[in-house]
Amino acid sequence: MPELPEVETVRRILDEQLKGDVIQSVDIRYQSIVKSDQDEFTTKLVNQTIDGFSRMGKYLIMNLDYYDVIIHLRMEGKFFIKHHEEISSHEHIIFHLKSGKELRYHDVRKFGTMHLKTKETTFSTYPLNALGKEPEAITEVEFYQKIKHKKATIKSILLDQHVISGLGNIYADETLFAAKIHPTRLGCNITNEESNSILHAAKHILYEAVLLGGTTIRSYTSQLGVTGLFQTKLNVHLKKGKPCPVCHHEIQKIRVAGRGTYVCESCQT
């Protein structure tokens, strides 16, 4: 599922491939992905030039002349750039561009979302208005202040995009493993030093993952943003029953905040 590094990889490719292109028309083939008025979505985007793509946390933003389209890929959303190939049943939104390219939003589970915003309201309205800072942008002090009074588990805090944005289930597990913190620890029981360590781990892991995503993309003709390479760096996530790379104890899968959570019960305390 796309978390910050995967979304960043998609952003870079789309930015490179589509900047300067102009939207000719938009087809909405499955409606509930578009959360704004459907008619406005298809009419207002016509003749808008793509200034580029930006990103906030896991949100991808298509920057146009007068509008921004705020996109969340959720679990399985991905983009393809095609020309006139047959349309797959999983391609739900199609942006026809004047260059002849078609930007196609593909989402098997149909969980992704798109919001149309006028530029003045992009950051002041839902969904971006309440988004927390990314690990790279938040300070140690800010982060500790945000978690120190919480009675929630640290895992659920890391997944809460209003606290800190960009981490999903995979990178949250990896972050806590790197920081040697057990996912069921409560925010209010995390020390200042541990808080710093979690933040440092999150930054480091996201940074490495973005680098790997960048190196993996060689062909722009296949589906965009699928790296596959970061999986080789995982220490605990999806490693149930495998030995911990540090202490060789068996990795456990537990349930925290309703999410499958991988942990080394020996290293993480």
Add this chain to the structure above:
DNA sequence: CCCGTGCCCTGGCGGC
């Protein structure tokens, strides 16, 4: 404030 649950959705998998 926080938690669990359900919802959205469908491919894939385990069980029989």
Add this chain to the structure above:
DNA sequence: TGCCGCCAGGGCACGG
């Protein structure tokens, strides 16, 4: 082999 039922998960609404 085939079918059924359940799980996965990001984010939010809801009730406790």
